[in-house]
Amino acid sequence: MKAIFFIFFIFIYSFQARADEPNAWAGVGFESWIGKLPTQIVDGKALKLIETDGVKKITQKIVPAYEMDAINKYYVESLVSKIDNFIIINKCMPHNCPSELAMIVIDMNSPRIWVGLFLRDDTHSSTRWYSNGDDYSVLPNTIKQSFLERHGD
């Protein structure tokens, strides 16, 4: 019985770990999303790029739940784009797009993700970046500039 549990555990562990491996990452098929909206309706169901297995696993780890709740309300979306080897997803709040927004940056070559958020209201503004890799400062300048332009630079 113990042996069966052990084999089952190894099977589950290897399956879960797979999403963190570069080869599995490449299999997510990011290229196919470029030029499309990050939410696609397939057979009546919403298919979201940020909810694909590997991406969701990482964002859930690095982004606080209250920030994820906000991102999930950012229904206004731009077409998925590619800058260098990074996939870019832009989302913002309906009727308040430049003042409540998120940019999700996915490294196509390895399982690294950056999530940038911006908020502005009457009394304050804030910018937050979350990542499972290096600080956002390592991202290409074109990506950082694009984020700034989204909220008005």
Add this chain to the structure above:
Amino acid sequence: MKYTYEQMATLVRDNNKSLCFSDEFIICLIWKESGFDSDATNSMSTATGLMQITKSAVEMVNSNTPNGTHYKHSDMTDAVKNIQCGSYYLDIAKNKLNGIDTGYGTDEGYSKSIMACEISLKSDKDHYMVALHKIHK
């Protein structure tokens, strides 16, 4: 496509069909709705493009504008058609839907920051970013 302020100002100047709202007002509204991104699409509704035009708004424009004026919702990611249709719709919302706060936006405060932006933009076009930063809740 993400437009610059200068590109947007030209597009609005050439395509604003509204008799009630200034070019500056529409620039500020577009910034609020889509951040000047003509591909912006709401995943939970049919709101599409620069002015986030819905299917019902397109239908209303088609049935309330001069003969020969006709738009398709599938064209609303086209910046020119979106601004034309959206600016027609603004007048309809103002005159037939109890104003744009509820006819276009979500609540009574919807247009407040747009008007603040409009006033700022009219008084100082050179520093347009100061005006655009007035767009928030």
